[in-house]
Amino acid sequence: MSTLELHAVTKSFGATHVIQHIDLNVRHGEFMVFVGPSGCGKSTLLRMIAGLEDTTSGDILIDNHVVNTVSAADRGCAMVFQSYALYPHMSVHANMAFGLENMGMRKDLIHEKVTATAKLLRLDNLLDRRPTQLSGGQRQRVAIGRAIVREPKIFLFDEPLSNLDAELRVSMRSELRELHHRLGATMIYVTHDQVEAMTLADRIVVLRQGQIEQVGSPQELYERPANTFVAGFIGSPRMNFIPISSLSGMPAHPFVPTPNTQTLGIRPEHFVLCAPHEGLTVTVTNTEYMGSQTLVQATLQDGTKIEALLQDTTPPALHQTLSLKTSATHIHSFDANGQAIGNHA
Amino acid sequence: MVLKFLTRTRHAQRFGWTDALSYAYLVIGLFTLFAPVLWLLMSSFKTEAAIGEFPPTFLPYTQRTVHIDNYPQPLPLFNVTTEQGVVKPMAQVSRIGIMATMVDPAKPQETLQVNIQQRQPVRELSFATRNYTELFDKFAFGKYLFNSVFITVVATVLTLLFNSMAAFALSKYKFTGQKTVFLLIIATLMIPPTIVLVPIFLVINSVGLLNSLWGVILPAVATPTGVFLLRQYMLTIPDELLEAARMDHASEWRIYWRIVLPLSAPALAVLAIFSVMWRWNDFLLPLIVLSKSEFFTLQLALNSFQGELNTQWHYLLAMTVITLLPITLVFAFLQRYITTGIASAGVK
C-alpha cells in the first residue's frame, strides 16, 4: 500500500512563491503524471515529495504518515533523475547495488536482485560496463534499474526521457508503460511533454505557476478540460479558441452559445468539411499535407486563426473558401475567466 | 532526544553537529593562518625597547613619560602602591638595584625611595612608526624597494610580451616544428632553476649580467606556465577573426597587437598577477646573481639582515611588513582572478 497525499503544500524561495497551494491524492499503484510548462513547479513538487526540498507549509503523507521531517533517504522513494545521475566511477552492477549495500543487505541477495532487475531491463550483458561506455538509452535503463532494485514505495521520475532522441523516446515510453503494469507500483512522473503525459498516465495533474489547473484521467482532460489553459495544453494540434464576437453574422446552428460564453473551443481534429451554409466559413492561408491527414490553417472573416485537421482529403488550395462544421459534443464553452461551462456529452 | 525535538523544524535538514564542526575548523584555520601575520604587524610597531621585552604583549605599548620641573629629560611614569595601599602615579628619576628613586609630579621637590616590586609602568598604546621611516634613512631601504619594484615590473612586462607572442604563434599558426617547440616548452617544466644553478650562474656571468638587475629579469621571462595559460586561452579566440583581419590587409603583427592581445586580456591579467607574485618573491636566483648589496631586492635584504648576530628586530619586522604589503594589496583587490586562475590551471 503506497499512497501519497499532499495537503495544502506550498513552497517559497524567499519572496518567490513557487508552489502556491497543492492538495493531491495519489492512489496505490497509480501512474500519476505532473505536466505543465517550464517554471510551473512540477520538478520542485517532485523533489519535495522525494525529500530533496523541504516544504514551506503544508504536509506530505506517504502511507498516511507525515514525512515532512523525514530525510530523503528514509521516505522509501526512489528517483530517476533527468540527467540519470549515475555514479560515473562505478559499474552498472555497482550502481544498482549501492543502495542495497547501504541498507546492509547480504552480498548474495544483492547480486540476485541486481541480476534479476538487469534482466528485466535487458541490461544483463552490460553489468560490468561504466556509464561512460553506455548509450543514452542504456544509461536511462540503469537509472531506472537502480530505482527498481530498491523496491521503493513510490517511484519518482524527473523528465527522464527529455535527454533522449525522438525515436528512443517513443520506444522508452512503451517500455515504461510495460514496467508499470509489471511492477504495479505507485509512480509519479514529471514531464513538459503532453504526449508523454497522455500516453503514460492513469491520471494527470496539469500545473501552471505552482497551482493545479486540473486533475483527471487523460480522457477527462481531453474531453472535459476545466479551463482554456488545460484545453490548450492537452492535445496536439492545439485547440482552436474562437471568441464569440467572431461568430457574428454566421449561421447560428450548431454554434449556439450557452449564456456567459465568451470563447468557444474546438479541436482541429473535430472539424469536418461541409456545405457552405452548414458551418463556419474560412479562408485557407496554408496547408500541410501529411499523407492521411492534412492540417489546414485558415482565418475567419474577422481574421481569427483556425486550424483544422482533415482526414483523407486532397489539400485545398490557398485562399480557397471552405466550410467547416463539428458536432455539438465537440464544442467547448468557456466563460470570461477561461473556465469551462457545462459538460458536453 | 530533547535536542532533536528542539531543533526539529518543518525541514528535513537541520544545523547539525557537522556544520558546527566545520565552522569551528574554519575559525581555527583563520586563527592559525592570520594570527602570526597579525603578530608580525603589531610587533613591527613596537619600539626597540618594547621588542626586547619578555613576556611580550600583543599591542605595542610604550611607557608614558612626563615632564617634571627641575628635571631636564622626561621621566618614565609608574603606578606606585604606597604602604597605605593607595596607588599613585610617580615618575622615576633613577634606579639602582631593587630600589628606585621616584618623584611625585605634584610635589617635584621631594624624592622617595620605592621598591621596584611596588611599581607598575604606566603604558599607553603607541605605534612606533619610526621603525618604518628610519628604514629609509639608516639603510639603503629605498634602493632595495626600487630594485624589487624594477625587477617585478620589467620582468612582468617582458613576460607578458614574450609569452603572449609565443602563445600566439603556437595557437594560431601551423608551422613545421610546432610540435617540437611545444614539447620543448613543456620540457622546461621539468627543469626548475634549482638544478641548473651553476650553469645559469656561468651564463649570466658570461653575458656580464652578474650583479645587475637584468641578470635576474631575463632568465625569468620565459615561463612555460605562462605560455600554456595564454595558449589555452587564445585557442578559444575564433580563427575567423584573424582571417577577416587578413582580408583587410592587416599585418600579422597588427593582428597580434590589435586583435588577439586585447581579446586575451583576462588571461593576461592572471599571468600578470602570477608574474608579479613570482618576481616579487624570487629568492634563490637573486641570491646567486646579486651579491653586492646595492643590488639587493627586498627579499635579499631581509635575508642578509636577519643573519646578523644582533638582529635589529624592530627594523627587520618593519621591513618584512613592507615587503608583504604589495602582494597583500594585489590579493585584496584581485583575489578572484588569482583563485580562478589557479583552479583552472590546476584542473588541466
Add this chain to the structure above:
Amino acid sequence: MRFLAFFFNLFEPLFRLSQKWLGQSRLAWLFVAPNLLVFGVFTFLPIVINVLYATSAGVALMPSERPYSGLENFEILFECRDYFDFQSCRKDVFWRAIGNTLKFSTIQVTLMVFFSLLTALVLNRKIIGRGFWRGVFFYPVLLSPVVVALIWKWLLQSQGVFNAVLISANQAPIDWLTDRHWAFFWTLFVSIWAHMGFYTLILLAGLQAIPKDVYEAALMDKASPWRTLTHITLPLLMPNLIVVLVLAMIRAVQVFDEVFVLTGGGPGSATTFIVQFIYQTGFAEQIHLYGLAAAASLALAVGLIMLTLLQLKLTRAKDAGQKVR
C-alpha cells in the same frame, strides 16, 4: 597609451617586412623567437653545461678551464661504505641532505594533502562567506618564502611568543629552532602553513566539478555521510588527488627558500635539504666546488624528471577519463 602605440608602431614595419620575406607561416617563428631565445640561453644551454661541469674538476668557473674528470664527481658523491650509515659516506652531507629531503617530502606531502583535502571538503559545504574563507586559506601562498620564514622565526625565537606562552604555563622554554627535532618539525609546519592553500584550491575545484545530482542520488540510495564520502566523493576526486600528490612531491623535493631563512639548514645539517646542499657546495663554501654541485644537480634532476613524467602521464589519464563523460 601613447607609449604602447609607439611601441607598436616601432615593430610593425619590421614584421611587415619579415612577413614579405618569410611568408605567413614562417613568420610564426619570429613570434616564438624571443621566448625560445630565453629558454635556449637560460634553460637548455645550462643543462648541457651542467653535464660539462659534472664531468670536470677544478675550481674554475669557465668550463674551458676545467680539466675533464669523467665520473669522478659522481664517485665522490655516491661513495659509501654502508649506504645506511651516513657517517661512512665520503660526502656525508650529501647523503644527509638526500635523507632529510626524502623524509621531509614524504611527511610534508602526506600531511599537506590531508589538510588540503580536509579544508576543501569543509569549504565545499554550504557555508556562509565561502569566498572569504577560501581567501583566508589561500593568503599565505602569496607571501614570499622569506617573509614566511621571518614571521615564524619571530614567533619561535627564544624570547618569542611561543616561549612566553610556555613560561606562563610554568613550562620551560624550548629552543624551537636550535633543537634538531623541533627544527625539523618547524620546517614541515611552516612549509605546510605556507602552501596548503594552493592545493586546497585545486582540490576544491575538483570537488565542485562533481555534479550535484550524484549526491542527491546517493542520498536517495540511503548512503550515510561517511559512505558518501568514501564511495562517491573520494573516488571521483581521486584523479585530482593524485595530480596534487605528484605536484606537491615535485615541489617538496626542491624546498629551499623558507628553510634557508628559517634555520639556515641547521642545527648542523639537521634541516639541510638537497637544494641547499647544491647551493652551499657551489656558492657558499669557501671553495666553490662547481663540479660537485653540478653532479648533485643532475642527481636531483633525474628524480624530478621521473616525477614530472609521472605527473604528465597521470594528467593525461585523468583527461582521458573525463573526456568521455
